[in-house]
Amino acid sequence: MAQKNTTLSIVITLASVIFLLALVSISRAEPVTARLYQSGKTMTFIELSLAPPAPATLIVEMKLPAGVDVVRTVPHFSKQNKNSIKWLLKNIKDRSFTIQLETGTKLDLGSSQVHIRYRNRDSGSVQEVQAHQ
């Protein structure tokens, strides 16, 4: 009985520690999050939210469905391939940043993907996050 209680006590204590660690990791915001949404027929927005330790440089890559005609973007894209556009965003100081994309026809968001790459200031490794819709 005593051994069973000791085991149970250890399990409870460990579970509490794991729970607290999980709570801390959840409560700490990701440095970069992104949202993809539309307004009107032809305007699409990529809204970036940054939290400390926020990177100052980001690479945003948007994969587009075939045949989409990109009219303009603000800021202007850095690179455009057949089915993707890339932005290199430097010296970002604001906590939020929005990229506007105007297309010739309504963009199918279900067939679009946006990936954001940045260097994590704590670990030094390059992270990639995907914009949610």
Added chain:
Amino acid sequence: MSDEMYPGGPVMVKIDGSKVRQIREQKGLTQLYIATAVEVTTDTVSRWENKRYPSIKKENGLKLAEALEVPLEEILESAGQEPSAENSSVQPAGEKDSGASPSPAKPDPPPRQVRPYLSLRTALLLSLMLIPLFGISMYFLFFQEDIVSPQITARRTVSPHFIAGQPLPVFIHVSNPAENPVSFILRENLPPGTKILSTDPEISDKHKKNKSIQWLGNITRPALFLYVIATPENFVGTISFDGMLKIGSTEATEISVSGASSATSGLHHWADKDRDNRISDEEILTIYDLAEPGRYDDIDMDQLEEIWLGDGYVWQPDKQQFSILE
């Protein structure tokens, strides 16, 4: 049968309390008489009869049987008869009532019962105590990022390869965990044959015909020092770096600059870490993280960006320029 040997303890027997009571009452004996005969208190006898102590010392069991004028077996619990859960406790060492008067006026020490919830409660209390400890440790871990190792450090970052004649940046990160400003001298010996193109911040002194450079000042927070060098265009080989950081004024401490200490000439851009003739997303992000874009004139970020945007590059030694593949 009903004999039990508890590890490290005396031989115990399991008695049937109701039988004990029945025999005692049949024979008109009082609890006081039994208690006196067995040399225990009347409370103990009462507990035996109420099955609160179903396991007793065999020695006491024999005395009890003698007092009741029956064989021991008659008062033992029948085989297969399990004591109920609430009566399953074993009488503790106090059973003997050593030297105790049989008088009921002297109470037995309260029985020490094993309470399973006690250790659970302890675990929960421990867990609750962990919460503030976690809060404090997480605060220091995540929100006090300036509080790092109490030791001041200087670390050099330089590409392991470069193109002869082209600018090669050398970064030195100095961290000072102290809150008060610390005076320092950071000195780097320039690799032989190289010339210095620029520094940031401005160097305090240039020694011995450009053989070394040094910065002098006070440092409070982590700081970045940069210098850009170039070898002659026809240079082939490896260049070595070394430097030192001297801190404090009264009791000066000198440490070596750690980190990368050499670079070899080749045909790949210094930012092309994996030498695959491309500048990847990771590589450009690393450079932009090291060197704030637009701050350092001698680091051609525009060229770096053009290579990144292209499908690759080739160094043309005859023209001393990069050919960018589209």
